[in-house]
Structures are given as C-alpha cells and as structure tokens.
Amino acid sequence: MLNYIAKRLAMAIPTLWIVITLSFFLMRLAPGGPFDGERQLPPEIEANLMAAYHLDEPLWMQYLRYMGNLLQGDFGPSFKYKDFSVTELIMQGFPVSLELGALAIGLALLLGLPMGVMAALKRNTALDYSLMGVALGGIAIPNFVIAPLMALLFGVLLGWLPVGGWNGGALPNLVLPVVALAIQQIAYVARMMRASMIEVLGSHYIRTARAKGLREHEVILRHALRPAMLPVLSYLGPAIAGIITGSVVIEQIFGLPGIGRYFVQGALNRDYTLVMGTVVFYGVLIVLMNLIVDLLYSLFDPQIRYDD
Amino acid sequence: MTTPLLEIDNLRVDFDLPTGPVTAVKDVSFSIGENQTLALVGESGSGKSVTSTAVMRLLPEMARISGKIRFAGEDLTEASASRIRQLRGNDISMIFQEPMTSLNPLQRIGRQVAEVLKKHRSMSGKAARARVLELLEQVGIPEAQRRIDSYPYELSGGQRQRVMIAMALACEPRLLIADEPTTALDVTVQAQILELLRDLQRRYGMAILFITHDLGLVRQFAERVCVMRHGELVESGSTAEVFAAPRHDYTRMLLEAEPRGHKPPVAADAPLLLQARNMRVRFTTRKRLFAADDVFEAVRGITLDVQRGQTVGIVGESGSGKSTLGRALLRLLDSQGQLRFEDTDISGFDKALMRPLRSRMQVVFQDPFGSLSPRLTVGEIISEGLRVHFPELDRRERERRVIEALEDVALDPLMRKRYPHEFSGGQRQRIAIARALVLKPDFLLLDEPTSALDRSVQVTVIELLRHLQDKYGLTYVFISHDLAVVRALSDTVLVMKDGMVVEQGATESVFANPREAYTRELMRAAFVDPAA
Numbered sequence: 129m130l131n132y133i134a135k136r137l138a139m140a141i142p143t144l145w146i147v148i149t150l151s152f153f154l155m156r157l158a159p160g161g162p163f164d165g166e167r168q169l170p171p172e173i174e175a176n177l178m179a180a181y182h183l184d185e186p187l188w189m190q191y192l193r194y195m196g197n198l199l200q201g202d203f204g205p206s207f208k209y210k211d212f213s214v215t216e217l218i219m220q221g222f223p224v225s226l227e228l229g230a231l232a233i234g235l236a237l238l239l240g241l242p243m244g245v246m247a248a249l250k251r252n253t254a255l256d257y258s259l260m261g262v263a264l265g266g267i268a269i270p271n272f273v274i275a276p277l278m279a280l281l282f283g284v285l286l287g288w289l290p291v292g293g294w295n296g297g298a299l300p301n302l303v304l305p306v307v308a309l310a311i312q313q314i315a316y317v318a319r320m321m322r323a324s325m326i327e328v329l330g331s332h333y334i335r336t337a338r339a340k341g342l343r344e345h346e347v348i349l350r351h352a353l354r355p356a357m358l359p360v361l362s363y364l365g366p367a368i369a370g371i372i373t374g375s376v377v378i379e380q381i382f383g384l385p386g387i388g389r390y391f392v393q394g395a396l397n398r399d400y401t402l403v404m405g406t407v408v409f410y411g412v413l414i415v416l417m418n419l420i421v422d423l424l425y426s427l428f429d430p431q432i433r434y435d436d
Numbered sequence: 437m438t439t440p441l442l443e444i445d446n447l448r449v450d451f452d453l454p455t456g457p458v459t460a461v462k463d464v465s466f467s468i469g470e471n472q473t474l475a476l477v478g479e480s481g482s483g484k485s486v487t488s489t490a491v492m493r494l495l496p497e498m499a500r501i502s503g504k505i506r507f508a509g510e511d512l513t514e515a516s517a518s519r520i521r522q523l524r525g526n527d528i529s530m531i532f533q534e535p536m537t538s539l540n541p542l543q544r545i546g547r548q549v550a551e552v553l554k555k556h557r558s559m560s561g562k563a564a565r566a567r568v569l570e571l572l573e574q575v576g577i578p579e580a581q582r583r584i585d586s587y588p589y590e591l592s593g594g595q596r597q598r599v600m601i602a603m604a605l606a607c608e609p610r611l612l613i614a615d616e617p618t619t620a621l622d623v624t625v626q627a628q629i630l631e632l633l634r635d636l637q638r639r640y641g642m643a644i645l646f647i648t649h650d651l652g653l654v655r656q657f658a659e660r661v662c663v664m665r666h667g668e669l670v671e672s673g674s675t676a677e678v679f680a681a682p683r684h685d686y687t688r689m690l691l692e693a694e695p696r697g698h699k700p701p702v703a704a705d706a707p708l709l710l711q712a713r714n715m716r717v718r719f720t721t722r723k724r725l726f727a728a729d730d731v732f733e734a735v736r737g738i739t740l741d742v743q744r745g746q747t748v749g750i751v752g753e754s755g756s757g758k759s760t761l762g763r764a765l766l767r768l769l770d771s772q773g774q775l776r777f778e779d780t781d782i783s784g785f786d787k788a789l790m791r792p793l794r795s796r797m798q799v800v801f802q803d804p805f806g807s808l809s810p811r812l813t814v815g816e817i818i819s820e821g822l823r824v825h826f827p828e829l830d831r832r833e834r835e836r837r838v839i840e841a842l843e844d845v846a847l848d849p850l851m852r853k854r855y856p857h858e859f860s861g862g863q864r865q866r867i868a869i870a871r872a873l874v875l876k877p878d879f880l881l882l883d884e885p886t887s888a889l890d891r892s893v894q895v896t897v898i899e900l901l902r903h904l905q906d907k908y909g910l911t912y913v914f915i916s917h918d919l920a921v922v923r924a925l926s927d928t929v930l931v932m933k934d935g936m937v938v939e940q941g942a943t944e945s946v947f948a949n950p951r952e953a954y955t956r957e958l959m960r961a962a963f964v965d966p967a968a
Contacts, residue, residue, distance in 0.1 A: 332537040338494055340552050340603070341524035350551075351540050430542060430587045 132434035133419065140415040144408070148198070151407045152191055155400055162207035162398045181207065194404065203405040208397045214405035217390055222409075225379070225386035227297060229371045231306045236313035236367065241360065243314070244321025248356075249348070251326060259318065266315030271374050275308040275381045292383040305382045309374050313367050317360055325356040354428065361425055365418040372410055439509050440467035441643050442491065442611055446503040449486050449495065449667075460486045462667045463503075468660075470610070473637070473644040475658035475675070477651060477690070479890040483667035484647050488613045491645070492530055493520050507611070526556040529604035533616035535597035539588040545599045546572075546584035552606045571602040575632060594625035601632065608640050615647045622753040623917060627961035630657055649890060651690060652920075652962075655679055663687045693891040695898050695924035698944065702745040702927065709879060709911050710742040710765065713774040717757075717764050717935075734760040735771065736935040744878070747905065747912040749926030749943065751919055751958070757935035758915045762881050765913060766797050777879075795825040798872035802884035804864035808856040808871075815852030818842070818871045825875055841874040844907075845900060862893035866900065873904065882914045886921055898924060919962045923947050931955050 163169055163177050178184045182193060197204060203214035243263070247256040282304060283291030295301040328334060329352055337351040376388035383389075387406055394402035426432040449461040461483040468474045476484045489495050491505055493512060505512040507528065512520065532538045540548055549571060550564035559567065565584070572580035575598040588596055597617060604612055614633065618626035630653065637644055646658055654661050654675060662672040663686065671684040682688045717735040734757045742748050750758045764771035767782060767790050775783045777793060785793075801807045808817055818838045822829055829837075839849040845866040856864055865885055872880055882901070886894040898921060904910060916922050922929055922943070929946050931939040931954065939952045950956045 332532060332534050333540045335494060336532070336538045336600070336603075337540070339492060339524055339530045341521040341526055341555055342551070343521065351543075354542050355540070428542070431589050 147411045204401040206402045208399045221387035232309040235310040240314045240317025243318035247322040248325035263315040263318045266311045272377050309378045324359045328352045328356040365421040368417040440469050443467040443506040448502045450500045452498045464669045466662050468643045473658045475646045475654040475661045478664035482664040484664050525552045526607045528611045529609040530613040531600045531617045535593050549603045556607050575602045611643045613645045623961040693895045706743040709744045711776040712740040715773040717771045747926040749922035749929040750915045752932035756932040795875040797879045798877040799881040800868045800885045821875045841870040845870045879911045
C-alpha cells in the first residue's frame with residue numbers, strides 16, 4: 129500500500145512539472161504586466177520594481193529561479209497584495225474553498241445517488257423521465273448562467289438569501305454558492321448511478337439474490353447498491369477537479385474570499401506569482417484527491433488491492 | 437404414483453417486446469416426481485431456460501405466463517409474491533449456467549450462502565456459519581475453513597459453481613433446477629459437478645430439473661427426458677426409450693448430431709509442412725518497478741510434426757496451453773525452440789518477415805461473434821486479406837474470389853453485402869472460414885471453431901471443414917476441448933496439460949487405448965466411449 133502511494137506520488141511529479149512549465153510560459157505570453165495600472169508609473173520606479181522582482185531578467189532565468197524557489201516550498205511574494213506572500217494568500221483562501229467544495233461534493237452524492245437509484249428502479253416511467261430530464265438540464269446549463277439566475281431569483285426578487293458575501297461562512301450565505309456548484313455534479317452522479325444500477329440489476333448475481341427468496345429491498349440494499357456505486361466512486365476524482373474549476377467561477381460571482389477568486393484576480397492583474405501559486409496548489413490537490421479516491425475504491429472492491 | 441412434485445400444464449410464455457409479442461414457450465406440459473431427474477433438452481432459443489425460469493417466477497416483467505405450474509399441488513402462477521419468496525431458495529432452488537458471474541463479487545462467499553439460512557431458517561450468524569462450513573465441505577470445496585471467507589474472484593469456475601450448489605442446497609430443497617450447470621466448465625470439472633449433484637440427490641432425496649443442450653449428459657444423468665424446439669415440446673419419455681427409439685425427427689436429428697466418422701490418413705511419405713522442436717512460450721509479468729520478473733511458462737517444450745494434408749488435434753482443458761501453442765505455431769506469439777514451415781526456418785521471424793507467409797498460414801477463432809468486425813460488410817471482411825497480400829488484383833478479381841470463397845463455405849454470395857450481426861453463429865463461423873480460405877492457405881489453425889455452436893450446427897461446420905480439406909488439400913491444426921469433434925476430424929492427437937504433452941499419437945489408437953491416466957480421465961469425463 130505504502131509502496132503504491134509512493135509510486136503514484138512519484139508519477140505525479142512529471143505531470144506537475146508539465147503543468148507548471150506550461151502555465152508559466154502561457155502566463156507570460158499574455159500582454160501586459162503586473163505593474164500596468166490605470167495610472168502610468170514613472171519609468172524609473174517601474175524599472176526599480178521590475179528589478180526588485182527579477183522581472184528584468186531573461187525569461188528562462190526567471191523560470192529557473194521560480195522552479196528553484198518552488199523546490200524549496202517558496203511560492204514567492206504577491207505582486208498586487210503587497211505585504212502578503214502567495215502562500216499566505218492561499219492559506220487564507222483555502223478554508224473557504226474547502227468548505228464550499230466539500231459541501232458541494234456531499235450534496236452531489238446525497239442527492240445524486242438516490243435520484244439515480246430511484247430512476248433505475250422506476251425505469252421508463254414518468255418519474256424516471258422527469259428525474260433524468262432535470263439531470264440533463266443540470267448538465268446542459270453552465271454554472272455561470274445558473275449562479276446569477278439563482279442570485280436574481282432567491283436573492284433579489286424573493287429576498288430569501290443574500291446574493292453574495294462570505295459573512296464568516298454563515299449558512300444563508302453558503303446555500304446559493306454550494307447549490308450552484310453542486311448542480312452539475314448532482315446531475316452527473318444521478319445519471320451515472322442510474323446507468324450502473326440498471327446494469328447491476330440485470331446481472332446474474334441479482335438473479336441469484338432473487339432466487340434466494342430475498343425481498344426486493346433486500347436485493348437492492350444488500351446486493352445491488354454497493355456494486356452500482358463503484359463507477360460513481362471512480363468518477364469522484366474528475367468530479368473533484370470539476371468542483372475546483374467550478375469554484376473559480378462561483379467564488380467570483382458570489383464574491384467569496386476563496387482561492388478561486390485570488391486565481392481570477394491574479395490572472396486579470398498579471399499577478400504572476402499568485403496565479404502560478406494557485407496553479408501548483410490546484411495541481412497537487414487534484415493529484416492527491418485522485419489518489420485518495422483510488423485508495424477508497426480498494427475499500428469498496430475486494431478485487432482491487434494495492435499491496436502487491 | 438401420488439401427485440407429482442412439479443406439474444407443468446399447458447405452459448405458455450409470451451414476451452411483450454417493443455416490436456410486438458413473441459411466444460417463447462407454447463403449450464408445454466410435463467411433470468417430475470419426488471426424487472426424480474428430468475432433463476429438458478434443446479438448442480439455444482428452444483425455450484428450455486424460459487420454462488425453468490418460469491417455475492421460479494424469475495422471468496422479466498414483460499413476460500406473460502398462462503397455463504398451470506403446480507408445485508406439490510399448489511399453483512405457482514396464482515401464488516402471491518410473498519409465497520413465491522418463501523419457496524425460492526427454500527423448497528425450490530436453482531443453479532445457473534454462469535458460475536463466474538452468479539455470485540456477488542463484493543461479498544465473501546460464506547456470507548452469501550449464509551444469507552439463505554438466515555432468511556428461511558432464521559438461523560443466527562454463528563449457527564449459519566457452522567452450517568455453511570458443513571455445506572462447503574459437502575460440495576467439495578478444499579480447505580472450506582479458509583475458503584468460507586474468500587471472495588468469488590479468488591475461486592475457480594468449478595469452485596464457484598460448487599458454492600452456488602451449496603447455496604441451493606442449504607435449505608434442503610425438494611426441487612433443484614439446474615440450468616446448464618456445467619456448460620461453462622471444463623469436462624473433468626463437469627464430471628465432478630454432475631457426480632456431486634447425483635450424490636447430493638441421493639442424500640437429500642430431491643427432484644432435479646436438469647436443463648441442457650448436451651445429450652451425452654442426459655444419457656448419464658436423467659431418468660426422463662423432454663425435448664424442446666422453438667418453444668414446443670416435441671418429444672418426452674424415459675431416457676432409455678427416447679435414446680433407443682426417438683419418435684420425432686428433431687430428436688433423431690439431435691441424436692445423430694454427434695460428430696461421426698474418421699479422417700482417412702495421409703500417405704506416410706507426405707511432405708512435412710510444419711515442424712516444431714522443443715517449443716517454449718514464456719509470459720513475463722512484473723509486479724513492481726524494481727522487482728524480478730514473474731515468469732510463467734505456458735508451453736513447455738513441445739515437439740510436433742504436421743504433414744501436408746494432415747489434421748492434428750490438440751485437446752486439453754482451459755489453461756493447458758493449447759491456444760498458446762497454436763498461436764506460437766503461427767508466430768502470432770514469440771516462442772523459443774525451432775520452427776520450420778516447409779523448408780524455411782521461421783524460428784526467429786518477426787512480423788515483417790512473417791508477412792509474406794501469412795497468406796499461407798491462416799487462423800479461425802472460437803468466437804464467431806467477437807472476431808468479425810461489426811462495421812464492415814461480409815464482403816469487405818473477406819476481401820481485406822486480398823488487398824493486403826494480393827494488391828495486384830483488381831476490384832473485379834477480388835469480387836470473384838470473395839464469391840468463390842462464400843460458395844465454398846455454402847453461403848449465398850449475395851450475402852457479401854450484409855453485416856455480421858445479420859447472421860447466426862454457424863453462419864458467422866462460415867464467414868470466418870471464408871475469410872481465411874480466400875487467401876488460398878496451405879495451413880489453417882482452427883482454435884475451437886465449433887465450441888460456441890449448437891451440436892446440430894457443429895456437425896455441419898465439421899462436414900464443411902472436411903469437404904474443404906479434401907478439395908484444397910488443406911492442413912489443419914485443430915484445437916478443441918471437445919474430444920468427440922477431435923476424434924472425428926484428426927489424424928493424430930496431442931493431449932496437453934499444464935503446457936506439456938501428456939500423450940501423443942494416432943487418433944484412433946489414443947482414443948481406443950489411452951495410455952495415460954489423464955487421457956482416460958478426460959475421456960471418461962467427456963463420456964467418450966472408446967469402443968465407438
């Protein structure tokens with residue numbers, strides 16, 4: 129098991145290196161720089177700033193310097209949020225993003241799994257069609273459309289919930305962003321669960337379970353549910369990546385102080401170090417989450433063992 | 437006799453398909469007494485499985501049942517769902533054809549067997565476990581104490597079927613429905629399972645409804661037999677009567693469908709086409725990055741001569757290495773040892789060197805469903821090899837040869853415009869043969885070409901192979917686990933076990949006087965009569 133974990137982590141290194149390198153150079157391809165403001169800085173000051181942050185060096189030297197610092201765990205200072213290092217900003221934003229993401233994943237499973245099971249059990253009935261219709265809508269409508277619409281409806285028109293802000297993570301402030309973030313995942317989970325449940329219900333061992341004289345709910349709970357959840361479980365890795373990218377948009381829309389917002393602001397401001405820092409952080413997070421999901425999978429499926 | 441245990445009276449099953457209703461079973465009536473074994477025989481699609489599944493009321497919702505199914509006098513077609521659940525797994529239990537997939541893959545086998553006991557006998561966990569252990573021992577699971585906590589994937593097909601039997605027998609049912617219980621298993625395992633069932637029947641005194649397509653098994657196993665075709669019962673009676681004097685043409689045809697005849701031997705001085713000396717095939721797997729390779733030797737030093745016009749039969753159970761050997765002979769797999777095709781030493785030949793020889797060494801695989809590309813027409817499938825090996829041929833010449841090949845395998849040349857899914861299993865196997873034949877090969881590797889086919893279809897494919905061998909002077913290596921087919925087709929036979937040759941020799945002398953115990957066991961298990 130430890131061996132396997134070590135191997136997976138080692139395999140992540142080249143992936144992360146490619147991600148970091150690509151983002152570094154792509155970022156620099158974008159026109160403008162961190163000190164282009166509305167008010168033109170005097171050339172001497174700008175030159176001094178550039179020198180202070182080593183931005184006057186050739187690009188390849190900056191790249192080597194950045195990689196060198198990164199290896200020592202140093203993300204560098206933020207160009208825009210003076211007095212803050214990138215690490216400090218990420219650590220400030222992470223609890224917000226984590227809470228948002230975890231709640232969204234939880235909601236996706238809590239609603240998606242039962243929806244899928246119900247649709248599978250009532251296959252080709254009005255219930256199935258309406259559940260799957262809703263799910264299809266959830267997939268088709270992007271979150272940057274649904275989020276402002278929800279804010280408009282529940283925040284402005286009905287006045288039930290605040291349209292934005294974090295407010296220390298108060299429940300009313302959480303509802304809209306979490307739901308907006310989860311909708312697409314609920315839909316995916318429901319559709320996947322339905323398909324895999326239908327497949328499992330048609331399998332030979334379910335026939336065996338029925339031939340034993342079990343009641344239908346015993347057949348479902350004891351024999352169908354766990355096997356049917358396996359594909360959903362392996363989807364959790366990509367789902368987490370989806371939640372992370374989704375949160376970039378959602379945090380911006382609802383004005384939440386998570387990493388996603390720093391990421392967007394950083395990109396707009398050409399805050400190179402902040403953008404790079406969030407990219408590295410997201411990369412590592414996705415790698416780790418996928419690993420955790422795969423390890424969880426082995427708890428579910430006895431055929432998967434990592435202890436060669 | 438008093439009331440029979442199971443009485444089926446004018447049973448009819450219709451399926452409401454989106455395309456309209458289809459009748460799967462029509463006016464079927466038969467009965468089984470206590471302690472009796474009745475075999476329901478028929479080819480695929482004859483309705484035998486639908487009939488048996490109807491008894492358990494396990495048919496899908498779109499099935500409509502009419503007629504009567506009486507179990508110990510009680511009409512099951514009228515019984516409530518909860519009454520049926522009381523009977524299932526308790527008074528009537530069932531084992532299925534697919535031992536590999538009939539157990540829940542995520543649960544330990546002990547728990548799965550115990551579930552029936554907890555359900556119907558309200559046993560405590562501890563008592564159930566003790567009884568499960570006893571059952572596993574009874575059905576011959578080795579080291580039951582340890583195996584009780586195994587997951588299905590840790591067991592072989594034969595062991596899984598034993599677990600299914602243990603589950604079915606847990607509550608000592610009065611009727612056991614065995615739906616092709618041994619079809620997916622090797623012949624020696626098949627014999628063990630059938631002996632086990634017979635032994636348990638004696639011990640528990642249950643009736644068995646035995647569904648099979650294999651008449652050889654019926655003769656050994658059942659007292660009474662019912663023959664089904666197209667959903668109807670065409671003949672029934674005591675096994676001895678039916679086998680001695682079949683009344684219906686279809687039964688007669690089934691009985692005659694056992695492969696017959698022998699292959700006339702080739703001249704002793706016929707030239708050698710293929711020579712293999714001390715063939716070895718190794719598979720290596722590496723489990724960890726820096727660990728030593730795991731080496732598994734699938735073929736261990738086999739020497740084989742094939743004369744032109746000969747058929748060499750290779751028999752053995754699954755895992756014996758027979759398919760691996762076949763593939764190595766064609767150099768579809770890398771091997772050690774010497775290999776000659778005619779006068780060419782092809783031992784170390786790679787893909788490029790083999791390419792010019794490929795048209796002369798062809799192969800037909802077992803699975804007539806999986807080995808034809810579903811997106812190509814039959815004509816395209818057959819002509820593809822021509823495009824590769826004979827690029828100089830123009831379109832009309834290619835077409836002419838495709839038509840010729842289809843006529844050779846007795847298919848209508850007009851069918852070349854159609855797609856594989858429009859054909860039956862037997863027809864697809866003919867297409868696969870035509871695809872090999874169109875290249876005018878000298879040597880044909882036949883890897884279980886008839887195993888997926890019904891007996892009556894098998895016989896026609898065997899006849900076809902014989903005819904083609906005569907017509908074109910073909911040389912065959914014929915791989916099969918079916919001894920009767922091998923006996924009918926080959927000059928010499930090679931019995932393989934664990935990658936090695938157990939016995940090798942002229943077909944008739946091996947079948948008439950098997951020298952090795954393993955060969956004898958194989959034959960006994962396959963119910964091949966040495967004297968036939």
